[in-house]
Amino acid sequence: MEAGVRDYYGKTLKSGADLKTDACCSPSALPRPVREALSNVHDEVVSRYYGCGLTIPNELSGLSVLDLGSGSGRDCYILSQLVGAAGRVTGVDMTDEQLEVAERHRDHHARAFGYGNVDFLKGDISKLEALGLKDSSYDLIVSNCVINLARDKEAVLRQARRVLKEGGEMYFSDVYADRRVPEELKNDPVLYGECLGGALYWNDFLTLAKRAGFADPRLVESRPLALDAGPIRERAGHVVFYSATYRLFKLEGLETACEDYGQAVRYKGTIADDPREFDLDGHHRFEAGRIKTVCGNTALMLEKSRLGRHFDFF
Numbered sequence: 227m228e229a230g231v232r233d234y235y236g237k238t239l240k241s242g243a244d245l246k247t248d249a250c251c252s253p254s255a256l257p258r259p260v261r262e263a264l265s266n267v268h269d270e271v272v273s274r275y276y277g278c279g280l281t282i283p284n285e286l287s288g289l290s291v292l293d294l295g296s297g298s299g300r301d302c303y304i305l306s307q308l309v310g311a312a313g314r315v316t317g318v319d320m321t322d323e324q325l326e327v328a329e330r331h332r333d334h335h336a337r338a339f340g341y342g343n344v345d346f347l348k349g350d351i352s353k354l355e356a357l358g359l360k361d362s363s364y365d366l367i368v369s370n371c372v373i374n375l376a377r378d379k380e381a382v383l384r385q386a387r388r389v390l391k392e393g394g395e396m397y398f399s400d401v402y403a404d405r406r407v408p409e410e411l412k413n414d415p416v417l418y419g420e421c422l423g424g425a426l427y428w429n430d431f432l433t434l435a436k437r438a439g440f441a442d443p444r445l446v447e448s449r450p451l452a453l454d455a456g457p458i459r460e461r462a463g464h465v466v467f468y469s470a471t472y473r474l475f476k477l478e479g480l481e482t483a484c485e486d487y488g489q490a491v492r493y494k495g496t497i498a499d500d501p502r503e504f505d506l507d508g509h510h511r512f513e514a515g516r517i518k519t520v521c522g523n524t525a526l527m528l529e530k531s532r533l534g535r536h537f538d539f540f
């Protein structure tokens with residue numbers, strides 16, 4: 227399967243326009259800082275963007291970030307600007323042609339931003355130890371439409387958790403299915419390359435993430451994928467595919483079920499670009515200045531992560 231994926235992203239596709247579905251291509255509106263940063267990214271890098279959603283949370287200044295399956299580097303060059311000169315970004319990909327585009331524009335972006343803080347490594351995202359990536363070395367891991375392509379998805383999540391610092395998070399977008407994808411779809415190279423064949427059934431993803439040590443995965447946003455009438459939709463049958471962004475915090479003490487310990491928090495309104503309200507995920511919005519009761523897991527995510535200084539805790 228790896229060889230097929232490498233061929234698809236290295237040789238078959240030349241730009242986002244070659245994709246046969248909108249699985250790997252995110253139409254959702256980008257937050258203003260991300261949009262502005264994107265406008266400074268080289269056209270060739272952007273033209274080879276094959277992501278499926280939002281992988282960039284807020285509050286990024288000074289962070290060390292790892293992008294799993296960084297492709298032509300679009301998200302890395304956006305993140306480079308958002309983490310600033312004090313931060314750093316590492317992209318990992320296994321496809322030479324994708325890495326070549328990303329590398330070729332490294333100096334251009336360093337000159338444009340006034341600093342260079344991006345590196346790219348060639349390798350398999352399920353074997354990060356082979357790349358020398360150390361335990362607890364990143365604040366944030368992002369990934370955009372990649373994990374569905376990996377054969378050993380649990381290994382990817384385990385490796386991600388290993389290299390994350392305590393209090394860090396994996397914030398990533400991927401494709402999921404509303405049921406287990408039938409074998410004949412899994413073995414179809416085009417459907418696999420288009421990020422459909424390898425998509426996990428939602429509930430299998432949740433089980434796998436918990437097994438990898440991420441006790442409470444939080445869904446940030448999701449959208450059903452529109453498969454145009456034609457051979458791909460016919461082959462997909464009744465399976466409905468979604469693009470979704472999850473955030474997985476690495477925190478000692480997270481429980482697999484939320485428990486109410488009588489805690490409450492108040493958002494200070496101090497996160498840049500979110501002065502009115504802050505969305506932790508699709509179910510947790512915090513209005514500035516308003517006390518809100520939360521479960522133990524939510525309290526932990528807010529207090530013991532980089533978000534802690536923006537909240538009062540009761």
Ligand SMILES: C[S@@+](CC[C@H](N)C(=O)[O-])C[C@H]1O[C@@H](n2cnc3c(N)ncnc32)[C@H](O)[C@@H]1O
Binds near residue numbers: 250296297318372
């Ligand atoms: C759909 S593209 C997304 C690329 C990039 N994230 C973007 O948003 O444009 C998938 C990328 O993941 C890479 N990839 C897939 N499986 C991988 C693995 N096991 N290890 C490293 N890279 C992988 C492919 O080479 C390809 O560049």
